[in-house]
Amino acid sequence: MSKYLVLLLITIGAVTAQQKVSVKIYYESLCQDSIDFFTKKFVPAWRDVDVQSRINLGLIPYGKSTSNPSDPTNRWTCHHGLNECTGNKLQSCIIDNSAELTVKNKVDFIECLMAKASKDVPYMQTVDSCASTLHTSTMTLDSWKQCANGPQGNKLYEMNQNKTDALQNPLKSVPTIVFNDRYDKADSDAAQKSFLNVLCKYITDSPKPKACDTASGAPSATAGFVSLITAGLIYRMLS
Structure with a gap:
């Protein structure tokens, strides 16, 4: 292989490679701390397309629910009630x-729910309001409601229970944010103050999203220049 082609491939790889960070959010639909984190910290960062492209997102709505396996009609007791x-x-x-929805569409709808939901308002009323605001089709809306009110909803909720219990049983803090499948209390707590700052710490390749400049105070392109310098050194070795 030509040394010039090797250099080109190294340079392209250094500039275009993008690492995704696994972000899992364990939360509750009516928890005020969950609402504040989702609407004020996570979503504002998520709206940045470059940031969004670096996240492999997992949402686990369960929190501090408890299981009632002996009661088939009321299988879970939730932290903030039946609603x-x-x-x-x-x-x-x-x-x-x-x-049929992208991850972005799902996040947009859930953001609406989190922003509008109230313990004093039937949840399906909030769902209808967000569906109207976001022009969600009747077919999609009906499928969600059928799922939530039927065995599929119970199955999904049990899966969320298992995921949450595997992390902590019981969950100590709501929300809990886990990066790259490794729970770190300090990172979870810090993410609730500045999600972007913690996320950018986990993005180790380059160039980082420009938003990381503001979050960390360090130029996001620095590592990219280092990669290019490394490519140059390899080229000299091949010369």
Whole structure:
């Protein structure tokens, strides 16, 4: 292989390679801390297309729910009451069932739910309001409700229970944010103050999203220049 081609491939790889960071959010649909994190910290960062492209997102609405296996009609008790169980299940169905929606569309709808939901308002009323605001089709809306009110909703919620219990049983803090499948309390707590700052710490390739400049105070392109310098050194070795 030509040394010039080797240099070109190294340079292209250094500039274009993009690492995705796994971000899992364990939360509750009516928890005020979950609402604040989702609407004020996570979504504002997520709206940046470059940031969004670096995230492999997992949403797990369950939180501090407890299981009632002996009661088939009321299988879970939720931290903020029955209305929250409805919200958690409905969001589980959006996350799992909406094959026709992109991850961005799902996040947009859940953001609307989190921003509008109230313990004093039936959750399905909030769902209808967001569906109207976001022009969601009747067919999609009906499929979500059918899922949330049926066995599929229970199945998805049990899956969320298992995921949450595997992390912590019981979950100590809501929300809990996990990066790259490794729980770190300091990172989870820090993410609730500045999600972007913690995320950018986990993005180790380059160039980082420009938003990381503001988050960390360090130029995002620096590592990219280092990679190019490395490519140059390899080229000299091949000369």
